[in-house]
Amino acid sequence: VQLVVRPDATFRGYSGTLAGGRVRTGDVVRLLPSGQEARIASVLDAGEPCEEAAAPAPVTVCLEEERDLSRGDMIACPAEPPAVTGHFRATLIWMAQQPLRCGVPYLLKHTTRQVCATIERILYRTDIQTLERMPSQELRLNDIAEVEIETHHPLYLDPYDENRLTGSFIVIDMDSNLTVAAGMARENLQQEGAESTPPVPFHRGLTVWLTGLSAAGKTTIGTGLYERLAARGYRLEKLDGDIVRKHLSMGLGFSKEDRDENIRRIGFVAGLLTRNNVVVVVSAISPYRAGRDEVRQHIGSFLEVYVDAPLEVCEQRDPKGLYQRARAGAIPVFTGISAPYEPPERPDVVCHTDRETVEESVEKVFRAVERALREAV
Ligand code: ADP
Secondary structure, X not given: OEEEOEEEOOOOEEEEEEOOOEEXXXXXXXXXXXXXXXXXXXXXXXXXXXXXXXXXXXXXXXXXXXXXXOOOOEEEOOOOOOEEEEEEEEEEEEOOOOOOOOOOEEEXXXXXXXXXXXXXXXXXXXXXXXXXXXXXXXXXXXXXXXXXXXXEEEXXXXXXXXXXXXXXXXXXXXXXXOEEEEEEEEEEOOOOOOOOOOOOOOOOOEEEEEEOOOOOOHHHHHHHHHHHHHHOXXXXXXXXXXXXXXXXXXXXXXXXXXXXXXXXXXXXXXXXXXXXXXXXXXXXXXOOHHHHHHHHHHHOOEXXXXXXXXXXXXXXXXXXXXXXXXXXXXOOOOEOOOEOOOOOOOOOEEEEOOOOOHHHHHHHHHHHHHHHHHHHO
């Protein structure tokens, strides 16, 4: 069976032209894309009930259980399912005046589905006179070539030699809406189980430690950095000083001992994550140099980012009103006012947040992280 479905309200089943094989009442079939299996309750050939039907019959198939299939999904034989793939080799017959452009999105129409696709590269062109394979950078009218295609959504594809309906497609130019090529699928190039989007390359763990005065910009840069890294698909975690103090370090105060203990705990968790190949973004005032150095030694794969803004600037920003309360004596121990801050001596990155935009600071740290991860492999 290879049936591209069209839900059929009249028969409470799924209709379509049988693209291969046969369907029989009682057969177990595979439903794509879910991969679920189901049993056929009844078969209608051109609207008439029958025991079985063979390709290319226009059939309606009713399943024993209610299943959710929509237009363009497929009912397939479990023993010979089509490849669910977004990356394949195909033969193209170029039918347009304008030449093929590699790496540019086209529309690819396959069965009843239309997906966005790019022709990644031309493997070779076939000389129609001699059948010789020629290297080629471009395709022109009537050229025949072997190409590699990536689609933005997976297709349910059979090799053209096995199934002419589910193995063929056309390519449409997005601007002109003209059909520019006819294609025949040859070989699935996607590894089994692989996502259709490119996988994230292996990366090691790294602790990115943002230190600086309150209101210097640690949380802001940490959040921006996290988002940039998340968009690249990195395995990530963040440990923000304010949040850690509500959970991991609940009950600790702001004496030097308690602050050291807080940093030690953050460092311990960051170390565990780093060891498991996670990129950890830590935002914590961490005022004491010795405490930070100890954590760096313990973790190893470590990037120290000094988020630097003059005290006056931080005090002027005062987003949480803490400086005001500290000046009024309501917070007896406050870094920069009544407790020391020891700036890093050799930070890996410095962000001068009084003269850089948030985007500039984030970009600077992001680039340093990518460099560090490349070097760590
Ligand atoms: P911290 O986490 O260090 O206490 P926050 O990130 O909570 O600091 O607050 C820093 C404030 O400074 C935010 O209001 C942010 O918009 C502002 N700011 C201005 N320029 C920058 C910059 N380049 N980087 C980070 N924050 C900046």
